[in-house]
Amino acid sequence: MDRPLCHDDPIDDIGRNDSANPTLGDIVTARLSRRAALGLLASTALSSVAARPASAQAASSLAFREVTGKPSPHHVVAAGYRADILIRWGDPVVAGAPAFDVKNLSAAAQDKQFGYNNDFLAYMPLPLGSTNSEHGLLVANHEYTSTAFMWSGITRETVLDQMTRERTEVELAAHGLSVVEVRRTGGTWRVVADSTQNRRVPMTTPFRVAGPAAGHDRLKTNADPTGTRVLGTLNNCAGGKTPWGTTLHGEENFHNYFSGEAPADREADARKRYGVGTSRGGYRWWGRHIDRFNLAKEPNEANRFGWIVELDPYDPTSTPVKRTALGRFKHEGATAIVNKDGRVVLYAGDDERNEYIYRFVTSGRFDPANRAANMNLLDDGVLSVARIEADGNLHWRRLVHGEGPLTAANGFASQADVLIEARRAADLMGATKMDRPEDVEPDPVTGVVYAALTNNSERKDGDTNPANPRAANVHGHILAMIPPGGRGKDADHAADVFTWTIPILAGDPSKPEQGAKYHPGVSSDGWFSSPDNVAFDAKGRLWIATDTGSNWAKYGIPDGLFACDVDGPAAYLTRRFFACPMGGEMCGPEFTPDNKTLFVAVQHPGTDGTSGSSFDTPATRWPDFKDDMPPRPSVVVITKEDGGVIGT
Ligand code: FEO
Ligand code: CA
Ligand code: CA
Ligand code: CA
Numbered sequence: 001m002d003r004p005l006c007h008d009d010p011i012d013d014i015g016r017n018d019s020a021n022p023t024l025g026d027i028v029t030a031r032l033s034r035r036a037a038l039g040l041l042a043s044t045a046l047s048s049v050a051a052r053p054a055s056a057q058a059a060s061s062l063a064f065r066e067v068t069g070k071p072s073p074h075h076v077v078a079a080g081y082r083a084d085i086l087i088r089w090g091d092p093v094v095a096g097a098p099a100f101d102v103k104n105l106s107a108a109a110q111d112k113q114f115g116y117n118n119d120f121l122a123y124m125p126l127p128l129g130s131t132n133s134e135h136g137l138l139v140a141n142h143e144y145t146s147t148a149f150m151w152s153g154i155t156r157e158t159v160l161d162q163m164t165r166e167r168t169e170v171e172l173a174a175h176g177l178s179v180v181e182v183r184r185t186g187g188t189w190r191v192v193a194d195s196t197q198n199r200r201v202p203m204t205t206p207f208r209v210a211g212p213a214a215g216h217d218r219l220k221t222n223a224d225p226t227g228t229r230v231l232g233t234l235n236n237c238a239g240g241k242t243p244w245g246t247t248l249h250g251e252e253n254f255h256n257y258f259s260g261e262a263p264a265d266r267e268a269d270a271r272k273r274y275g276v277g278t279s280r281g282g283y284r285w286w287g288r289h290i291d292r293f294n295l296a297k298e299p300n301e302a303n304r305f306g307w308i309v310e311l312d313p314y315d316p317t318s319t320p321v322k323r324t325a326l327g328r329f330k331h332e333g334a335t336a337i338v339n340k341d342g343r344v345v346l347y348a349g350d351d352e353r354n355e356y357i358y359r360f361v362t363s364g365r366f367d368p369a370n371r372a373a374n375m376n377l378l379d380d381g382v383l384s385v386a387r388i389e390a391d392g393n394l395h396w397r398r399l400v401h402g403e404g405p406l407t408a409a410n411g412f413a414s415q416a417d418v419l420i421e422a423r424r425a426a427d428l429m430g431a432t433k434m435d436r437p438e439d440v441e442p443d444p445v446t447g448v449v450y451a452a453l454t455n456n457s458e459r460k461d462g463d464t465n466p467a468n469p470r471a472a473n474v475h476g477h478i479l480a481m482i483p484p485g486g487r488g489k490d491a492d493h494a495a496d497v498f499t500w501t502i503p504i505l506a507g508d509p510s511k512p513e514q515g516a517k518y519h520p521g522v523s524s525d526g527w528f529s530s531p532d533n534v535a536f537d538a539k540g541r542l543w544i545a546t547d548t549g550s551n552w553a554k555y556g557i558p559d560g561l562f563a564c565d566v567d568g569p570a571a572y573l574t575r576r577f578f579a580c581p582m583g584g585e586m587c588g589p590e591f592t593p594d595n596k597t598l599f600v601a602v603q604h605p606g607t608d609g610t611s612g613s614s615f616d617t618p619a620t621r622w623p624d625f626k627d628d629m630p631p632r633p634s635v636v637v638i639t640k641e642d643g644g645v646i647g648t
Pocket of ligand 1: 237238252332351547
């Protein structure tokens with residue numbers, strides 16, 4: 001395993017949902033008739049195209065020539081495009097940052113340099129409120145560190161002793177967020193060196209805690225008796241942007257960082273539900289060297305992670321905020337859309353096997369003319385969880401203290417308790433167990449909300465449910481959640497009931513036993529496994545980034561970026577646009593407003609599924625390809641050679 005050594009960690013995704021929530025196996029039969037009517041709409045409608053895959057390819061609005069899905073030490077982008085390295089782990093960010101010296105890592109240097117394992121990316125135009133597509137801020141998550149690729153000689157057996165306090169503090173500094181000013185000049189994107197806008201947010205940055213759980217006893221520690229001030233953010237996976245120009249960052253596998261014997265206090269069951277204190281392979285040295293990650297010394301510190309954090313990247317002095325109203329779970333990310341009534345709706349996935357999809361609807365309304373009035377919108381609203389029925393409906397069930405079972409009788413003394421233990425509240429509300437919900441994001445053109453369900457190899461026969469129809473679902477699928485009211489801006493994202501369908505079941509369509517489902521015209525390069533991040537271009541087309549983990553070698557395809565129409569004769573005809581270097585995961589697809597630039601993040605190159613790969617003997621030395629440099633997670637900037645719009 002060992003998440004800190006590499007990404008091949010089954011532990012972080014082990015399901016811990018012991019709730020009796022229905023698997024709905026008993027109503028699959030009922031669903032079959034419904035799927036005929038709704039769920040299989042796409043394949044039914046497109047079956048006439050099946051006999052003409054070539055013409056289907058021609059019908060796609062995506063005109064790029066597909067990339068071959070063959071593993072390689074290099075990245076590959078579609079012909080006619082440039083894919084340049086923009087910034088790498090260790091590159092200077094903050095003014096005065098030293099040059100990267102991989103043999104002499106220090107926390108002081110790393111605090112000012114680009115962090116490890118870039119994941120979510122947000123392009124924020126400059127100035128604020130503009131659609132400037134050649135000058136902006138690029139915000140990046142640094143999800144975690146791959147210890148064995150940062151120092152020479154790390155082994156699973158010896159890592160605990162090899163990771164000194166000094167090295168551990170480098171890891172802390174390599175987590176968190178980065179903000180860099182970027183500018184396109186003469187067709188080439190560059191980071192603006194020493195910009196006063198550039199910022200690092202490592203684990204030493206103070207965060208404010210806001211919302212109903214702020215100041216609650218369960219968030220108080222020796223270092224913070226107020227329960228309102230936390231240092232840093234952990235395991236930031238995906239994220240989103242708000243309409244008022246801030247960025248949202250999910251805290252995902254926070255449990256990996258806590259070790260030591262927790263006291264047998266009232267938190268014991270809650271810790272278990274989140275896997276805190278049970279991780280066998282996590283960053284055990286953090287708790288050894290730093291008290292707050294030692295559960296014996298600071299049993300409440302873990303309650304201060306697992307939130308959505310909000311950053312104002314336009315103000316480099318701003319204090320980032322943990323928004324507790326959005327609930328505590330293993331947040332993949334959170335994406336926002338302004339509903340037709342002005343309320344802001346956010347969608348979020350809890351990325352673990354058999355966990356849930358959530359939605360938050362603000363009480364207040366977005367005011368486009370008053371940014372300050374929007375800055376605390378996320379502190380007041382209603383969190384709900386998805387209950388998906390065989391009849392084609394999806395019900396948003398409210399997680400509100402005092403409603404239904406969410407009362408003191410069940411251990412919820414207040415809304416703070418509901419939020420701190422959002423998973424247990426969702427259990428009681430009958431949420432539907434999903435196949436690891438990663439990105440959940442609304443298509444701004446169609447209004448349809450897409451959820452990437454990355455995989456769930458542990459789902460058993462008889463444990464399937466209509467929205468997660470495959471047992472041992474190693475390839476994952478895409479769930480489309482459809483708000484009522486109409487298309488695009490007419491969609492009512494705050495409605496209690498949506499409908500749903502499954503447009504894509506991932507896997508190799510040439511192997512019928514996998515049960516894959518795409519547009520029948522998909523090519524041998526166009527299929528994928530384990531969808532993770534999704535994005536939409538200005539036409540509302542769906543871009544899917546994959547995280548196949550160590551299985552890519554078995555499937556013979558590298559992770560990458562795929563795109564498809566969501567409407568018309570080539571709907572869900574996925575086509576491969578980009579291939580990661582081997583062992584790397586594709587993250588953070590992010591377009592500039594003019595769609596002429598696409599930023600992507602290559603995470604942990606050379607690690608996943610690369611037996612024996614390490615700092616000393618990496619499977620690839622991407623992107624530097626220098627003998628003395630290990631592979632480095634890096635942001636890649638993609639432009640069309642003719643300067644045109646991506647994907648046309
Ligand atoms: Fe960090 Fe959910 O992938
Ligand atoms: Ca992810
Ligand atoms: Ca996304
Ligand atoms: Ca993932």
